[in-house]
Amino acid sequence: MGIEVTVEGLSKAFGPQTIWRDVTLTLPAGEVSVMLGPSGTGKTVFLKSLIGLLKPETGRVLVDGVDMVNDPDRKVFAMRKKFGLMFQDGAMFGSMNLYDNIAFPLREHTRKTEKEIRRIVLEQMDVVGLLGEERKLPGQISGGMRKRAGLARALVMDPEIILCDEPDSGLDPVRTAYISQLLIDVNARIDATMLIVTHNIEIASTVPDNIGMLFLRDLVAFGPREVLLTSEEPVVGQFLRGNRHGPIGMTEEKDAAKLEEEARAADTLGPVRPIHIPPQLRPSPGLPARAAEARHAAAVDAILPTLSHAAQHAIRENRAHLNQTGGLT
Numbered sequence: 001m002g003i004e005v006t007v008e009g010l011s012k013a014f015g016p017q018t019i020w021r022d023v024t025l026t027l028p029a030g031e032v033s034v035m036l037g038p039s040g041t042g043k044t045v046f047l048k049s050l051i052g053l054l055k056p057e058t059g060r061v062l063v064d065g066v067d068m069v070n071d072p073d074r075k076v077f078a079m080r081k082k083f084g085l086m087f088q089d090g091a092m093f094g095s096m097n098l099y100d101n102i103a104f105p106l107r108e109h110t111r112k113t114e115k116e117i118r119r120i121v122l123e124q125m126d127v128v129g130l131l132g133e134e135r136k137l138p139g140q141i142s143g144g145m146r147k148r149a150g151l152a153r154a155l156v157m158d159p160e161i162i163l164c165d166e167p168d169s170g171l172d173p174v175r176t177a178y179i180s181q182l183l184i185d186v187n188a189r190i191d192a193t194m195l196i197v198t199h200n201i202e203i204a205s206t207v208p209d210n211i212g213m214l215f216l217r218d219l220v221a222f223g224p225r226e227v228l229l230t231s232e233e234p235v236v237g238q239f240l241r242g243n244r245h246g247p248i249g250m251t252e253e254k255d256a257a258k259l260e261e262e263a264r265a266a267d268t269l270g271p272v273r274p275i276h277i278p279p280q281l282r283p284s285p286g287l288p289a290r291a292a293e294a295r296h297a298a299a300v301d302a303i304l305p306t307l308s309h310a311a312q313h314a315i316r317e318n319r320a321h322l323n324q325t326g327g328l329t
């Protein structure tokens, strides 16, 4: 069962360079969240701050009563064992085969016997579709396989929180779709709290329960997918729906003045597309429903009256579609 992660007033700088400031959000227990942001906005720095590998100057990250920023190392190290981290580049040891890479955290941090380790490693390699590839070296496999090996390694310690750094980077759309499905399936299997950072809008609109956006050193929004995908906030709408000038290239930051200018120009373009919430990925057949799904739906119901009529309508349509197709019972 996943644990909630609460981020309060977090700010990080390297010398004179502010990376982001005053980031406040809650990753709800067991839900999948995505943090969008162009390259260089500090997504990796954010993930490292959550597990206490980097120390922001101000703010707190609370996990089960432990503050990953300010508490003593001993407490932070103990809590870090509940996290699984999937690195952007896989972070595999090049001279070790996949089996040994995936077994590494178990050998390093537990006293399990080689027999137990073997059972766990092969189980997780099976989950990510790498069974039979145990002896390959990281340099002998494709980028997509390395990502999946990185995911298997993040899973062996039975994490309650999983952080994924750009699981799609360098992958083609087919492999990106495969890893997206894998992440939803992992969530259905183990109910972990998950945070995925990416600049892929397709992933943001189809995978997570919650979406956040880092832009120009600020968290411009964070909330349930139903709210973000129907948001009439110009920056959010531009990123997620391309309602006005089409999606902004997430790899290129535009400055605030340029954004404003575009928003003004777009206001004269006539009617915008009606708001529509794309369907969220479901666990593969044979897997249990995601435990967080009902909790998430209840949380959205609670705030429904505060949303615009168009947003409420889109959310009801999305629900009706889900019910028809066998989701959310």
Ligand SMILES: Nc1ncnc2c1ncn2[C@@H]1O[C@H](COP(=O)(O)OP(=O)(O)O)[C@@H](O)[C@H]1O
Binding pocket: 014, 019, 037, 038, 039, 040, 041, 042, 043, 044, 045, 046
């Ligand atoms: N250890 C560090 N020391 C100094 N600057 C850093 C360090 N790590 C990251 N940065 C800087 O922080 C910014 C955000 O980096 P990063 O989190 O890697 O962005 P993203 O993952 O969103 O592409 C970059 O400008 C990068 O140069």
Ligand SMILES: [Mg+2]
Binding pocket: 043, 044, 045, 088, 165, 166
């Ligand atoms: Mg990064």
